[in-house]
Amino acid sequence: MATVALIAIGLIFTGGGYALFSSTATAGTSASSQTTIDEGKKLFAANCASCHGAALQGTAAGPSLIGVGAASVDFQVGTGRMPLAMSGPQAMQKPVQFSPDQVSAMAAYVASLSPGPAIPDASLLDGKGDATNGAELFRINCAMCHNVAGAGGALTEGKFAPPLTGVASVHIYEAMLTGPQNMPVFNNANLTPEDKRDIITYLKYLEANPSPGGYELGSLGPVAEGLFVWIFGLGAIVAVTIWLTAKSN
Amino acid sequence: MTNLLTKDEAPAATTTPTKGSRFTAAASNYIEDRTSISGAVKEFGRKIFPDHWSFMLGEVSLYSFVIIFLTGSFLTFFYQASMATVIYDGSYVPLKGLEMSTAMSSSLHISFDLRGGLLIRQIHHWAALVFVAAIGLHMLRIYFTGAFRKPRELNWVIGFVLFILAMAEGFTGYSLPDDLLSGNGLRIIEGMVQGIPFVGTWISFLVFGGDFPGTAIVGRLYTLHILLLPAIIVALIAMHLVFVIVHKHTQFSGPGKTENNVVGAPILPMFAAKAGGFFFIVFGIIVLMASFFTINPIWNYGPYDPSPVSAGTQPDWYIGFADGALRLMPPGLEVVLFNHTYSFNILIPLVVLGLFILVVLIYPFIEAWITGDKREHHLLDRPRNVPTRTAIGAAGVTFYASLWAAASSDIVATHFQLSIEGVIHTVQATTILGPIAAYLITKRVCIALMKKDREIALHGYESGRIVRLPGGEYIEVHQPVDEYERWKLVNFTDNKPLMIRPNAKGQITGLQKVRVGMSKWFFEDRISPVTTKELEHGDHH
Numbered sequence: 001m002a003t004v005a006l007i008a009i010g011l012i013f014t015g016g017g018y019a020l021f022s023s024t025a026t027a028g029t030s031a032s033s034q035t036t037i038d039e040g041k042k043l044f045a046a047n048c049a050s051c052h053g054a055a056l057q058g059t060a061a062g063p064s065l066i067g068v069g070a071a072s073v074d075f076q077v078g079t080g081r082m083p084l085a086m087s088g089p090q091a092m093q094k095p096v097q098f099s100p101d102q103v104s105a106m107a108a109y110v111a112s113l114s115p116g117p118a119i120p121d122a123s124l125l126d127g128k129g130d131a132t133n134g135a136e137l138f139r140i141n142c143a144m145c146h147n148v149a150g151a152g153g154a155l156t157e158g159k160f161a162p163p164l165t166g167v168a169s170v171h172i173y174e175a176m177l178t179g180p181q182n183m184p185v186f187n188n189a190n191l192t193p194e195d196k197r198d199i200i201t202y203l204k205y206l207e208a209n210p211s212p213g214g215y216e217l218g219s220l221g222p223v224a225e226g227l228f229v230w231i232f233g234l235g236a237i238v239a240v241t242i243w244l245t246a247k248s249n
Numbered sequence: 250m251t252n253l254l255t256k257d258e259a260p261a262a263t264t265t266p267t268k269g270s271r272f273t274a275a276a277s278n279y280i281e282d283r284t285s286i287s288g289a290v291k292e293f294g295r296k297i298f299p300d301h302w303s304f305m306l307g308e309v310s311l312y313s314f315v316i317i318f319l320t321g322s323f324l325t326f327f328y329q330a331s332m333a334t335v336i337y338d339g340s341y342v343p344l345k346g347l348e349m350s351t352a353m354s355s356s357l358h359i360s361f362d363l364r365g366g367l368l369i370r371q372i373h374h375w376a377a378l379v380f381v382a383a384i385g386l387h388m389l390r391i392y393f394t395g396a397f398r399k400p401r402e403l404n405w406v407i408g409f410v411l412f413i414l415a416m417a418e419g420f421t422g423y424s425l426p427d428d429l430l431s432g433n434g435l436r437i438i439e440g441m442v443q444g445i446p447f448v449g450t451w452i453s454f455l456v457f458g459g460d461f462p463g464t465a466i467v468g469r470l471y472t473l474h475i476l477l478l479p480a481i482i483v484a485l486i487a488m489h490l491v492f493v494i495v496h497k498h499t500q501f502s503g504p505g506k507t508e509n510n511v512v513g514a515p516i517l518p519m520f521a522a523k524a525g526g527f528f529f530i531v532f533g534i535i536v537l538m539a540s541f542f543t544i545n546p547i548w549n550y551g552p553y554d555p556s557p558v559s560a561g562t563q564p565d566w567y568i569g570f571a572d573g574a575l576r577l578m579p580p581g582l583e584v585v586l587f588n589h590t591y592s593f594n595i596l597i598p599l600v601v602l603g604l605f606i607l608v609v610l611i612y613p614f615i616e617a618w619i620t621g622d623k624r625e626h627h628l629l630d631r632p633r634n635v636p637t638r639t640a641i642g643a644a645g646v647t648f649y650a651s652l653w654a655a656a657s658s659d660i661v662a663t664h665f666q667l668s669i670e671g672v673i674h675t676v677q678a679t680t681i682l683g684p685i686a687a688y689l690i691t692k693r694v695c696i697a698l699m700k701k702d703r704e705i706a707l708h709g710y711e712s713g714r715i716v717r718l719p720g721g722e723y724i725e726v727h728q729p730v731d732e733y734e735r736w737k738l739v740n741f742t743d744n745k746p747l748m749i750r751p752n753a754k755g756q757i758t759g760l761q762k763v764r765v766g767m768s769k770w771f772f773e774d775r776i777s778p779v780t781t782k783e784l785e786h787g788d789h790h
Contacts, residue, residue: 089668131343139429139551143559148429149549153560154659158668161560202343206549212361213371213543221430221559223657225544226566229378234386236534237309237379241302244523 040109069116070107075174089158124197125169127204134202149219294517299500306387312531313380320373329355330471332464349552356426371539381567395630402613404492421474432553444595502628573655574598619767634741636695643691644684651680699776706738706779739779746772
């Protein structure tokens with residue numbers, strides 16, 4: 001009984017909070033038709049309920065999904081993190097298991113039960129924002145985990161921030177909005193939707209414009225450069241010295 | 250050389266020189282009359298250089314320094330060492346309109362808006378990495394072959410100081426663009442300086458001209474980078490080379506090679522031609538790297554700003570060992586005593602690295618003292634023939650490599666899907682246990698190799714041919730080594746531990762005992778070279 005009451009209170013708070021904060025959230029959910037929601041319910045019951053509970057309340061194997069919103073489901077399932085395959089320091093990405101329609105059906109279902117962050121509007125994902133602002137915001141907010149060039153980086157206890165190249169704009173936005181696992185949430189007060197659009201613009205700029213200096217060596221910085229110079233640079237030079245002093249004369 | 254020819258007329262009767270050779274003759278006469286250079290050419294040109302690939306590593310360092318010098322001069326024409334802020338208005342889109350220092354914006358200008366600028370920048374930086382790496386390899390060669398022994402101890406010291414100066418050059422250069430990565434590097438240095446008790450904060454204020462980062466540091470580093478450090482380096486390189494000429498080159502032992510001669514090619518013309526060609530090969534390899542591989546993409550790092558730090562922030566490889574030492578320190582080493590914080594997490598690495606550097610610097614003197622060896626050495630040791638030295642070297646390399654690995658702990662963790670704590674703990678263990686293991690294993694391997702050499706010198710190679718004797722016994726036929734090969738196997742000095750001897754007053758001092766103890770440790774485990782007598786005996790087997 002106590003859990004149900006707690007969930008109810010939680011629902012009212014988070015739902016109310018989100019309704020106050022972002023009108024897009026509620027707009028997104030109400031737009032989904034009842035048939036989509038029903039289809040999503042079936043998929044959820046078959047694939048997710050074992051861990052997240054039939055009423056999203058969560059189990060020992062997975063957290064509650066109440067109030068996570070459509071954005072979180074779209075991100076987790078759309079990037080292949082969910083359904084979780086095995087437990088480890090961090091949910092790993094696998095090939096995506098569902099079609100885009102199925103993903104949005106589940107997202108709509110989860111959102112229909114309790115409001116939460118919605119899937120962002122396409123106008124925020126066009127990559128036509130201000131790259132300079134995006135680059136600066138990225139360095140300040142994201143680079144400590146993901147590296148300045150989005151090459152990824154290590155966190156504690158085997159967790160890591162993944163590389164960001166090749167991630168769809170919508171998933172970048174949702175990641176900021178929902179803060180998966182060890183990533184912090186960047187809500188709209190923190191980074192406005194415009195700021196998020198700028199960050200996406202910068203990441204897409206990096207993707208579309210390979211380094212002017214030549215091959216990037218994984219954008220890993222001095223470690224990769226040092227290894228390269230020792231193995232290939234000095235390797236080549238030493239090979240030449242051996243060739244020059246070889247006894248043919 | 251050209252003494253036969255008078256000023257302008259060649260003796261037409263004998264041979265008719267071509268126009269070209271007449272010009273050469275006249276020109277060399279002209280120069281000779283005014284500089285008397287022929288003495289120097291004769292002296293220098295007849296210097297002999299023995300052939301072994303590892304003897305060319307020093308040359309690689311020299312050539313990469315020349316490349317750094319040339320490209321660096323180009324960069325100074327366009328780089329502005331000022332921390333005054335400007336609004337970037339160059340052609341790199343994701344930085345347009347951003348406020349940054351003039352240093353950063355001029356570096357970006359070189360990279361994006363100057364013809365060939367990026368290529369030159371990348372050549373300069375790659376060549377710097379090659380420079381320090383080549384010095385490192387060169388030093389290892391000198392160490393493991395014992396080339397630092399008398400009379401070359403001072404040249405070892407000069408060379409090692411050059412290595413340190415090269416690192417300083419590298420670090421100051423790395424900081425000049427005033428980008429986020431290098432700014433974080435400076436921040437770490439600032440932290441280390443502040444970790445020094447009592448004076449740290451004052452020194453830091455002195456260096457940075459006030460609070461970090463201030464507006465002075467880039468200009469100061471620039472003066473060091475293009476004036477002071479290069480001047481000292483050039484002077485030391487000159488001394489280093491003069492010593493090489495004076496001492497003559499060392500050589501590996503072999504038939505006809507003794508402590509009193511050098512066998513090889515004279516500098517002129519063969520060696521000089523080869524060396525000249527080699528310069529262009531090194532240049533070519535570096536230019537290839539610079540054309541195809543990005544180095545230090547400052548446009549990704551953005552201008553320095555004290556708040557952000559990027560994942561994967563590392564110094565260039567040659568400073569990595571210091572970064573690694575900091576990363577290896579366990580937490581909780583800060584102690585507050587009488588209102589002062591003592592940061593042992595910084596002091597311990599500073600002291601340990603300082604000692605490590607000091608020991609490497611004076612190693613030739615330490616070894617000479619232990620072994621009591623006052624002879625001149627022009628023949629190199631094969632590393633296996635001096636097991637203890639080789640083992641010490643292997644331990645040092647393992648220690649350095651562990652620190653180095655620690656500096657890339659985060660990259661290792663993500664790329665091998667390990668936890669960063671696990672990586673750090675493993676490297677902490679290898680930093681302490683690795684050198685000990687390397688020492689023991691290397692020493693045993695060296696001794697085993699010496700035993701094998703001895704075996705081969707005495708009894709020849711195992712030929713793999715099994716013969717059955719009339720009596721039914723099976724033996725394997727051994728094939729004797731030819732005399733040239735055997736020379737290499739048997740010709741090395743047999744070192745023995747020192748004996749305790751009383752000094753002039755007839756006393757045995759404590760120092761004497763320490764020395765004898767060390768000498769025993771150094772030489773106790775050894776295999777004596779095969780003697781002529783044994784050989785004669787062996788031949789009749």
